Amino acid sequence: MTEEATPGEPQADSAVSVVGPGDGETIVLGTTRMRVLEDGSHTGHRLAITESVLAPHTQGPPQHRHAQHDEGFYILSGTVRFTVGDENHDATTGTLVMVPPGTPHTFANPTDQPAVMLSTFTPDPYVQYFRDLQKVLADGRPLTPQANIDAMSRYATQPATDPA
Numbered sequence: 001m002t003e004e005a006t007p008g009e010p011q012a013d014s015a016v017s018v019v020g021p022g023d024g025e026t027i028v029l030g031t032t033r034m035r036v037l038e039d040g041s042h043t044g045h046r047l048a049i050t051e052s053v054l055a056p057h058t059q060g061p062p063q064h065r066h067a068q069h070d071e072g073f074y075i076l077s078g079t080v081r082f083t084v085g086d087e088n089h090d091a092t093t094g095t096l097v098m099v100p101p102g103t104p105h106t107f108a109n110p111t112d113q114p115a116v117m118l119s120t121f122t123p124d125p126y127v128q129y130f131r132d133l134q135k136v137l138a139d140g141r142p143l144t145p146q147a148n149i150d151a152m153s154r155y156a157t158q159p160a161t162d163p164a
Contacts, residue, residue, distance in 0.1 A: 040124025048124035078115030104160030
């Protein structure tokens with residue numbers, strides 16, 4: 001498997017996808033650096049996986065709900081604070097957080113140390129949301145809360161204005 005795969009395109013010569021330590025599509029959103037390990041193109045669009053590094057004191061997206069996909073977060077290092085409705089949960093290294101459709105949530109790194117997490121999306125379309133946000137920044141536009149909400153809405157996701 002020495003051929004370079006174009007992000008988002010399936011590899012025609014193999015049923016197995018291998019993403020090495022320096023491989024994968026990189027998406028930078030402010031103080032968060034994301035590496036797309038699987039965008040769904042090798043899983044029949046059933047599953048996407050990303051690795052994210054949250055710099056110290058990184059705020060996450062507005063609290064939101066997904067209508068059509070589960071989202072999982074496995075903390076590889078550091079501490080990530082998940083806010084679910086009005087409850088905070090500090091997830092440390094080795095913790096898995098699963099968020100089913102309809103559950104209001106957000107996350108942040110409130111600490112002085114970077115945090116790294118592996119995220120899953122089932123099914124996969126939500127990876128495109130992160131690409132859309134990167135395009136907003138690449139086009140020289142600010143990543144405002146409204147820009148974030150507009151991008152979310154394209155992927156069956158809405159702000160959780162009512163945490164209940």
